[in-house]
Amino acid sequence: MDRIVVQGGQRLIGEVEVSGSKNAALPQMTAALLTDEPLTIRGMPDLVDVSTTKALLQTLGVKIEGAREMTLDASDVSSTEAPYDVVRRMRASILVLGPLVARFGHAKVSLPGGCAIGVRPINLHLAGLRSMGVKIDLEHGYVVAQGKPQGAKVVFDFPTVGGTENILMAATLAKGTTVIENAAREPEIVDLARLLSAMGAKIEGAGSEVITVEGVERLHGADWDLMPDRIETGTLMTAAAITRGNVLLRGARAGDLEAVVEKFKDAGVSIEPQTDGVRVSCVDRPRAVDLRTAPYPGFPTDMQAQFMALMTLAQGTSVITETIFENRFMHVPELRRLGAQIQIEGRSAVVRGVELPSGATVMATDLRASASLVLAGLAASGTTIVRRVYHLDRGYERIERKLASLGATIRREKE
């Protein structure tokens, strides 16, 4: 197993390229199942979750070539069953359900089960498909879906990201019109809808609460450029801010993370959109600000841990409330090992800023928690060792190299 060793205290200065979006890439790869023509996606990030999705699609018979520019060919799908062994490794595997049932009229997908940050059920995905006339049974830990989806009104109790993506993909080939109400509005939903439209789908309203999809007979292949990763962008913004650095994030789109940019500005961090990206700089010690995670356009839960790392050394006290996942404060005990002063009160963490965190050995528990520990390590005095970094590799493309290129003293080593 690898670990990351950070020697804190270097200001990050320079330019770095933002990678393609993980959370856009995963549903877009599964969208290849909707057509018998090749789909090419450019700007794919090199991540463990992308490899897992690739392995899953290959077990279904999808032929996949290339890495950065990936071509997926689902002309010869040999199985519609997503086995437990792959699904347990990554919850987003459930995103094959909508496309499989839409094109083939049947699918069998292992139930994803819980994960460290919360229970994360898929009841809303299943209720949506049931509204579209798909018969859903739960058998021996598998979701068994039968029957092609029909156009229908699907009303979500909560704007689920994965649920919206599954229903959106299912609706593209459904007979009739589907209206998704209380849809998730994340930029990744908009990117997926644009890709599906490029494949011949008829979609209106993506990015708003109501998405309307008029089903078509068939979809065709497409050539597609993936959007930049807004969570990697926010993470690198935090790296610049926490070290009081000055960094140009090439290819970043500030418009995809306005709620985060607002909080940075309130904390005294300068964020300036430029033609080739976004410049982030911070001169003084950041000020404490409160925040509450919420579905887009609110503050993303996927940036909560990283922003908390910044708040551990802010002037004043910040209250950070997590409303999306029930157990997403696992980074708190680890940040405390680095000298942070944090109390958990129900769904809120009260963070009292300290002058300077101090390096220690910490353990990564999930993807974004791992990132927060690396960030805190960049600012801490002495050496921070982050163990179990495989979580980090699920969602960040060689982050230690990107940080090192900006002047951080950071390396990866075998345990």
Ligand code: UD1
């Ligand atoms: C996606 C993102 C993830 C992000 C999350 C919230 C991907 C691959 N992952 O995950 O990084 O943290 O959005 O922004 O894009 N829920 C239910 N029933 C359901 C579905 C969801 O109760 O059927 C609940 C979940 O338990 C959770 C909340 O809704 O508490 C949000 O889940 P959802 O929006 O579906 O997140 P994911 O698509 O899993």
